[in-house]
Amino acid sequence: MSGAKKKRRRMVILLAAIGLIAVGAIYADLEIGYYTPENLGKVAQPAPPNLAPDGNYAVAAYPLYKPQLAPGEGEQDAAAYCNTCHTPSYITMQPPLPAAAWEAEVNKMGKAFGAQFPTDVQQRIIKYLQTHYTPETRKR
Numbered sequence: 402m403s404g405a406k407k408k409r410r411r412m413v414i415l416l417a418a419i420g421l422i423a424v425g426a427i428y429a430d431l432e433i434g435y436y437t438p439e440n441l442g443k444v445a446q447p448a449p450p451n452l453a454p455d456g457n458y459a460v461a462a463y464p465l466y467k468p469q470l471a472p473g474e475g476e477q478d479a480a481a482y483c484n485t486c487h488t489p490s491y492i493t494m495q496p497p498l499p500a501a502a503w504e505a506e507v508n509k510m511g512k513a514f515g516a517q518f519p520t521d522v523q524q525r526i527i528k529y530l531q532t533h534y535t536p537e538t539r540k541r
């Protein structure tokens with residue numbers, strides 16, 4: 402056999418192989434997701450998990466952070482009224498503030514943010530904050 406003939410034969414074999422692979426790939430692609438009565442059930446589905454009828458699950462209590470307001474007259478008012486829009490721990494989160502700053506703070510909650518306190522409650526809360534949360538009086 403001459404060299405040119407050999408080369409041509411190799412070329413034909415190579416092209417035939419590529420053609421076969423291409424046809425196989427197209428055929429495999431057509432088969433994807435193609436269900437007929439014959440191949441139904443051939444794709445194994447994962448078995449549903451066996452749920453234990455006597456399963457015992459424990460869930461811990463949801464952690465609720467309860468701010469420790471200093472005990473004293475007005476504590477209940479602060480705990481109730483200052484809890485409407487945000488946690489009353491906003492009080493304990495502050496550094497010790499001068500008495501005038503606390504008064505301004507409570508007034509600001511009303512004027513700027515629309516908090517509504519009965520006048521006597523507002524005075525009690527201001528007094529309470531000034532009694533327990535100034536640099537001179539704050540204990541913790």
Ligand code: HEC
Nearest residue numbers: 482483485486487491492495506507510514515516517526
């Ligand atoms: C009507 C809603 C409302 C009420 C009621 C309220 N606050 Fe506020 N408070 C806000 C808003 C809004 C902010 C600013 C936004 C934020 O930080 O969440 C704020 C922020 C604060 C801050 C952080 C410093 C500042 O000025 O932003 C403090 C301290 C505070 N409030 C204290 C109080 C106290 C004490 C009371 C009870 C007398 C109170 N709040 C009641 C709405 C309210």
